[in-house]
Amino acid sequence: MWVAKDDNLINxxxxxxxxxxxxxxxxxxxxxxxxxxKINSYLFFDNKKELRxxxxxxxxxxxxxxxxxxx
Numbered sequence: 177m178w179v180a181k182d183d184n185l186i187n188x189x190x191x192x193x194x195x196x197x198x199x200x201x202x203x204x205x206x207x208x209x210x211x212x213x214k215i216n217s218y219l220f221f222d223n224k225k226e227l228r229x230x231x232x233x234x235x236x237x238x239x240x241x242x243x244x245x246x247x
Contacts, residue, residue, distance in 0.1 A: 177238060179219075181230070181247040186217045188238070196231050198224055207231060219247070 177188045186209055188194075197206045205227040209217040221227040230247045237245040 177242055178244045179234060179247065180244070181219050184217070184219060186219075188234075191216060194231070194234065196227050198227065200224075 179186045179188060188209070191209045191211055192213075193210045195208050195210065197204075197208060199206075203223075205221040205224055207219045207221065207227060207230055208215050219230070221230060233245060233247060
């Protein structure tokens with residue numbers, strides 16, 4: 177599955193895991209995509225709600241075998 181956000185396009189077939197990181201001290205909300213235990217790609221969001229929604233949308237799209245998801 178491909179994920180698109182702004183100018184970023186990520187192929188989840190090349191990803192082992194996805195984690196989100198919240199650093200409220202500096203208002204950084206990040207979705208990290210890992211391959212071989214290293215960050216392969218990442219996406220930034222404006223707030224915790226956007227980050228959570230993106231994570232849940234990716235999870236749902238993967239369960240439903242979607243080919244493409246635009247965030």
